[in-house]
Amino acid sequence: RKEVEQDPGPFNVPEGATVAFNCTYSNSASQSFFWYRQDCRKEPKLLMSVYSSGNEDGRFTAQLNRASQYISLLIRDSKLSDSATYLCVVNAQAGTALIFGKGTTLSVSS
Amino acid sequence: GAVVSQHPSRVICKSGTSVKIECRSLDFQATTMFWYRQFPKQSLMLMATSNEGSKATYEQGVEKDKFLINHASLTLSTLTVTSAHPEDSSFYICSARGDTGTGYEQYFGPGTRLTVT
Numbered sequence: 001r002k003e004v005e006q007d008p009g010p011f012n013v014p015e016g017a018t019v020a021f022n023c024t025y026s027n028s029a030s031q032s033f034f035w036y037r038q039d040c041r042k043e044p045k046l047l048m049s050v051y052s053s054g055n056e057d058g059r060f061t062a063q064l065n066r067a068s069q070y071i072s073l074l075i076r077d078s079k080l081s082d083s084a085t086y087l088c089v090v091n092a093q094a095g096t097a098l099i100f101g102k103g104t105t106l107s108v109s110s
Numbered sequence: 111g112a113v114v115s116q117h118p119s120r121v122i123c124k125s126g127t128s129v130k131i132e133c134r135s136l137d138f139q140a141t142t143m144f145w146y147r148q149f150p151k152q153s154l155m156l157m158a159t160s161n162e163g164s165k166a167t168y169e170q171g172v173e174k175d176k177f178l179i180n181h182a183s184l185t186l187s188t189l190t191v192t193s194a195h196p197e198d199s200s201f202y203i204c205s206a207r208g209d210t211g212t213g214y215e216q217y218f219g220p221g222t223r224l225t226v227t
Binding site for chain 1: 204
């Protein structure tokens with residue numbers, strides 16, 4: 001079983017749509033969780049950290065369920081500029097490397 | 111946020127030659143640097159972890175004699191791909207971790223796209 005699994009998509013949605021991405025991780029001892037965004041041929045950039053209580057940043061909402069080892073990202077009112085690959089990332093322990101999922105591709109069209 | 115640079119951003123080399131990639135933390139001291147590799151439509155895969163002044167720790171399946179990592183200072187780590195072959199063509203990304211003044215976080219370099227012909 002892969003350490004971090006995501007539905008690769010692609011998700012093709014119109015502008016204004018709401019889209020949700022899911023992710024599961026295998027290491028129950030994982031401590032930190034993130035969503036990164038990666039544009040084509042670029043390095044990944046941190047979108048937001050994910051906390052057990054759930055957190056929101058503008059149109060983006062992230063949720064973590066430790067019992068189910070499940071992470072989600074909700075994007076509301078999609079913009080064309082949201083088109084990218086969204087990477088679910090887990091850190092087992094502070095100071096160790098980040099573990100990346102394969103990514104979910106989102107394409108927002110007008 | 112903190113800045114990590116990589117050089118070169120893109121390199122094309124012939125099979126059998128060696129290529130050196132530099133990763134620098136520009137405004138903080140990186141106690142740990144990580145090297146990742148990403149093939150098309152694949153996730154970033156950790157290759158090795160290097161701590162300043164000590165030998166790198168390689169992930170299973172990564173040949174340490176082929177991918178030489180040096181982390182001689184707190185701001186510079188290098189990855190040398192020795193005797194490169196076409197199957198080594200990939201996107202190589204480093205990330206650096208250290209005290210940036212706002213906490214210990216990891217910051218990614220912009221990546222190096224290697225093409226071996």
